[in-house]
Amino acid sequence: MTAQDVPEVGTVVVDTRSDQLGEVMGAEGPYVQLRPLGGGIEWDVPPRALREATTSDELRAKVREVNASRRWAG
Structure with a gap:
């Protein structure tokens, strides 16, 4: 993807x-803001x-999310 190809929210x-x-x-300046699929802190990525x-x-x-939750389910 290029700077012109910023994906839709x-x-x-x-x-x-x-x-x-x-x-x-969203997008701010030269970066696209991403959030983890399960929620969490956003991070910036160049397009x-x-x-x-x-x-x-x-x-x-x-699958990773399910496996991680099983490890902590105790």
């Missing part, structure tokens, strides 16, 4: 720098470091 994308999925919350999430990306993130 609500789009699920991958931060290619960290391989983390996030939901687009060139984003790609649209695939179905398998989203499934992988959901």
Whole structure:
């Protein structure tokens, strides 16, 4: 993605720098703000470091979330 290709708010994308999925919350200056899918603190990403999430990306993130919650369910 380029600076002109800022995704719409609500789009699920991958931060290619960290391989983390996030939901687009907006854009400020040269950055796009992402929020983790399960909620949490937003982070800034340059648009060139984003790609649209695939179905398998989203499934992988959901599996990670379920596995993490089971570890802490005790």
